[in-house]
Amino acid sequence: xxxxxxxxxxxxxxxxxxxxxxxxxxxxxxxxxxxxxxxxxxxxxxxxxxxxxxxxxxxxxxxxxxxxxxxxxxxxxxxxxxxxxxxxxxxxxxxxxxxxxxxxxxxxxxxxxxxxxxxxxxxxxxxxxxxxxxxxxxxxxxxxxxxxxxxxxxxxxxxxxxxxxxxxxxxxxxxxxxxxxxxxxxxxxxxxxxxxxxxxxxxxxxxxxxxxxxxxxxxxxxxxxxxxxxxxxxxxxxxxxxxxxxxxxxxxxxx
Amino acid sequence: xxxxxxxxxxxxxxxxxxxxxxxxxxxxxxxxxxxxxxxxxxxxxxxxxxxxxxxxxxxxxxxxxxxxxxxxxxxxxxxxxxxxxxxxxxxxxxxxxxxxxxxxxxxxxxxxxxxxxxxxxxxxxxxxxxxxxxxxxxxxxxxxxxxxxxxxxxxxxxxxxxxxxxxxxxxxxxxxxxxxxxxxxxxxxxxxxxxxxxxxxxxxxxxxxxxxxxx
Numbered sequence: 001x002x003x004x005x006x007x008x009x010x011x012x013x014x015x016x017x018x019x020x021x022x023x024x025x026x027x028x029x030x031x032x033x034x035x036x037x038x039x040x041x042x043x044x045x046x047x048x049x050x051x052x053x054x055x056x057x058x059x060x061x062x063x064x065x066x067x068x069x070x071x072x073x074x075x076x077x078x079x080x081x082x083x084x085x086x087x088x089x090x091x092x093x094x095x096x097x098x099x100x101x102x103x104x105x106x107x108x109x110x111x112x113x114x115x116x117x118x119x120x121x122x123x124x125x126x127x128x129x130x131x132x133x134x135x136x137x138x139x140x141x142x143x144x145x146x147x148x149x150x151x152x153x154x155x156x157x158x159x160x161x162x163x164x165x166x167x168x169x170x171x172x173x174x175x176x177x178x179x180x181x182x183x184x185x186x187x188x189x190x191x192x193x194x195x196x197x198x199x200x201x202x203x204x205x206x207x208x209x210x211x212x213x214x215x216x217x218x219x220x221x222x223x224x225x226x227x228x229x230x231x232x233x234x235x236x237x238x239x240x241x242x243x244x245x246x247x248x249x250x251x252x253x254x255x
Numbered sequence: 256x257x258x259x260x261x262x263x264x265x266x267x268x269x270x271x272x273x274x275x276x277x278x279x280x281x282x283x284x285x286x287x288x289x290x291x292x293x294x295x296x297x298x299x300x301x302x303x304x305x306x307x308x309x310x311x312x313x314x315x316x317x318x319x320x321x322x323x324x325x326x327x328x329x330x331x332x333x334x335x336x337x338x339x340x341x342x343x344x345x346x347x348x349x350x351x352x353x354x355x356x357x358x359x360x361x362x363x364x365x366x367x368x369x370x371x372x373x374x375x376x377x378x379x380x381x382x383x384x385x386x387x388x389x390x391x392x393x394x395x396x397x398x399x400x401x402x403x404x405x406x407x408x409x410x411x412x413x414x415x416x417x418x419x420x421x422x423x424x425x426x427x428x429x430x431x432x433x434x435x436x437x438x439x440x441x442x443x444x445x446x447x448x449x450x451x452x453x454x455x456x457x458x459x460x461x462x463x464x465x466x467x468x469x470x
Contacts, residue, residue, distance in 0.1 A: 212308060
């Protein structure tokens with residue numbers, strides 16, 4: 001399997017970027033795809049709080065930390081690397097990756113690369129799409145419209161969005177559906193993954209006592225989100241070997 | 256009316272066993288008749304939604320009546336369906352019955368079909384009220400009604416104005432009326448109310464799921 005580097009970023013803060021990274025890591029774990037994560041929110045590391053065992057906090061401005069991500073991709077046993085880019089750093093990170101040849105290596109097929117660009121309902125978010133277009137050629141570019149913490153998303157002019165989106169020929173679009181605020185807060189307070197919250201488990205694996213209703217909201221949200229992720233080619237490709245392993249396993253059982 | 260009759264019947268098993276969630280926020284409707292057992296909830300708030308569903312799952316040793324305002328039917332069952340309440344209820348040993356009050360319009364029977372779908376495995380009982388007309392009089396209505404009726408339905412008989420005025424009194428209870436054999440009421444009203452209750456209960460007994468939760 002070719003290594004896959006997934007960047008999750010946004011230049012505008014507060015659009016739900018880390019939530020998207022969490023949702024993506026949760027999705028991969030549910031699909032039994034091993035992943036490692038890099039949290040560039042240095043030194044705090046929100047993503048690290050939820051996935052301490054697979055997440056490393058790094059400073060992407062530091063060459064040493066760039067090496068941790070990029071120089072280890074081919075050798076690492078875990079082939080999927082998710083980098084959560086801190087708010088406001090996406091353009092800078094892409095520029096750096098372009099300058100040091102990372103994007104070119106991805107375009108040449110040394111590894112697969114996907115950028116999840118999380119956008120909110122503002123024109124600023126839309127402008128970002130145009131600004132980074134120069135970097136997204138030859139890689140999987142996914143515009144994730146995040147409804148999760150936006151109550152006024154529907155006020156966004158669809159025509160304007162489509163106009164911006166149409167200019168990006170290689171872009172795919174997904175929607176991160178809205179999650180009930182109280183459910184979101186409770187998962188946050190619990191400090192667990194979405195999957196563990198649904199399964200009523202504490203961070204230490206012990207039984208928890210989370211609300212049945214809030215778990216239900218999260219379960220529904222996760223189910224909707226699965227459908228969004230699964231329609232992406234980059235995810236389908238990731239699932240393909242997985243599916244064949246599952247098929248082999250079930251064939252073995254049949255025998 | 257039906258919610259009140261059901262709550263009244265359930266209260267016979269002990270008032271402390273009965274719990275009512277009245278969604279007629281903030282004043283309450285059903286709660287006025289069962290103040291000790293009722294909680295008025297604002298179902299537009301997540302906190303109250305959590306309260307309603309979590310209480311039922313966490314404390315299944317009670318009989319629950321959730322009296323839903325018409326405008327909350329869809330939001331309620333949307334949540335019900337989204338959180339897979341029927342699965343949680345089944346795991347907690349709770350049987351759910353949904354009593355849906357129809358009027359005589361196609362809109363109403365269409366809404367009933369939608370709620371029946373969202374209610375999943377719950378027992379769905381359409382309820383017609385003789386006093387507000389008959390959906391079966393419209394051929395299309397009758398056809399759609401048959402599709403949702405399955406094997407359960409309730410028809411509420413029409414009551415006289417005197418009877419309605421009598422039962423409107425918060426002090427009046429159907430169970431008390433039956434327990435005292437209608438003593439102290441004019442003979443005509445007594446006969447009417449007994450017939451009314453008998454008609455309803457005879458219908459309820461048909462294929463009654465008999466679980467601890469009644470919606």
